[in-house]
Amino acid sequence: MLIFCLLVVVIFSFTFDPGSEYTKEAAPGILWVAFTFSGMLGLNRTFSHEVDTGSIHGILLAPIDRGAIYLGKTIGSFIFMFIVEIFTLPFFIVLFDLNLENHFLQLVTIIFLATIGFVAVGTLFSAMTVHTKTRELMLPILLFPVMIPVILAAVNATGSILNLDEWSKILGWIRILVAFDLAFIVLSYLTFDFVVEE
Amino acid sequence: MIKVQQLTKIYNKQFALRGLDLEINYGQCLCILGPNGAGKSTFIRILATLSRPNRGDILVDGTSVFAAPAAFRRKLGLIAHATFLYPELTARENLIFYAALYQIANPDTRVDDLLKTVGLAHRSDDRVRTFSRGMQQRLAIARAILNEPEILLLDEPYTGLDQSASQLLTDRIVELKTAKRTIVLITHNIQQGYQLADKIAIFREGRVALECDTGAMSELEFQQKYNEIVTAGGKN
Known part of the structure; x- marks a missing residue:
């Protein structure tokens, strides 16, 4: 995941002239392409190992609410993805010659919220597609359309941060991300049992 | 019933x-x-x-x-053809993991006892992927009876x-x-089942x-x- 994410950022950095206005406009999209594509690699593996070895049934047999399995998997995926993102961020800033001044924490907040939304839906969809033969293909096909609000909000908010806009300009995008996160965590928690049951 | x-x-x-x-x-x-x-x-x-x-x-x-x-x-306890074990974990780690899922009191003691019962105490710290099919199934038996199931x-x-x-x-x-x-x-x-x-x-x-x-x-x-x-x- 990390290597793939860094590779995307490095390859795109060769394509654009560092520090130019055009680069500044394209940078948010590049960052989120790197994050979502590398995140997809991680999500594809959320359940695949356990399904391939059969140990998924051992967990499903446990006397626990299956929503807890969903939350555990979501938290695990979030931690991995967030670490990859935070590690990639300095490379991204340096390679694209970006000046964040004191807006670094705002960018981390946007990444944090968007990643929650991404893994909340991604974990549920990963459980849905893991039994299909073409699971690596099915997951992005199903997930990306649902992720449009998150990606739009994340790219626009990142663009505003790179333009050093006021906090108030980003607040609207943050509200969308928080609403999406809450809605899909609750929805996925409630439906996970039906998704994993045959 | x-x-x-x-x-x-x-x-x-x-x-x-x-x-x-x-x-x-x-x-x-x-x-x-x-x-x-x-x-x-x-x-x-x-x-x-x-x-x-x-x-x-x-x-x-x-x-x-x-x-x-x-x-x-x-x-419930379930033993099937699939063992439900994690091949990358050791025998002990597998049982400790399942003991946590079943909230078993004194999991270390229970796991040690079970490993002795199924004859795997000497391989308890070896990864399950290094076990033969028979040894994996022995461990699966230990996993299934870990919670002392009323229905097996x-x-x-x-x-x-x-x-x-x-x-x-x-x-x-x-x-x-x-x-x-x-x-x-x-x-x-049929013979085994009948008996x-x-x-x-x-x-x-x-x-x-x-x-x-x-x-x-x-x-x-x-x-x-x-x-x-x-x-x-x-x-x-």
Whole structure:
């Protein structure tokens, strides 16, 4: 995941002239392409190992609410993805010659919220597609359309941060991300049992 | 008492179970026999709450297992052909992980005892992927009885076992029978099933074709009845 994410950022950095206005406009999209594509690699593996070895049934047999399995998997995926993102961020800033001044924490907040939304839906969809033969293909096909609000909000908010806009300009995008996160965590928690049951 | 009522399961427009009715008393060992595709494993999967029926219900003391499945799963142990183990974890780590899921008190002591019981104490810190099929199945037995289940489900548990592992499993089943635990065993070995069970059911095409206590007929009579049902499609 990390290597793939860094590779995307490095390859795109060769394509654009560092520090130019055009680069500044394209940078948010590049960052989120790197994050979502590398995140997809991680999500594809959320359940695949356990399904391939059969140990998924051992967990499903446990006397626990299956929503807890969903939350555990979501938290695990979030931690991995967030670490990859935070590690990639300095490379991204340096390679694209970006000046964040004191807006670094705002960018981390946007990444944090968007990643929650991404893994909340991604974990549920990963459980849905893991039994299909073409699971690596099915997951992005199903997930990306649902992720449009998150990606739009994340790219626009990142663009505003790179333009050093006021906090108030980003607040609207943050509200969308928080609403999406809450809605899909609750929805996925409630439906996970039906998704994993045959 | 576990009461199975009109259990129906459809996979891709094919009936796996067709209104199956069955009763299992507490402390009873029920052996389910039948040809491939008769619905035996589907039934066990539904009973283990891994699958949901399209119609029908399973009642335990009058309450549907699907009303509070987590509480019902606490009473269950399942041994199947698949071991449900994590190959990258050691034998001990696997059992400790499952002990945590079942909130078992003093997990270290319990795990040590079980590893000794299944004869794997000397390999407890080795990764499961280095184990032979028989050793993995021994560990799967330990995993299944970790929570001291009131109801033990066994879906062709003897598949791939060597003689000593088979004997170990038989010993555990007999031990659990003596402790008045409820056992549901699926096997293709009629002799073995007949000797272990208190009650036998033959499944055919998603229904119970024959249900009787082992005392009701001799092993030979039962064998003849089984052949009659399976080959000629006879019904009780």
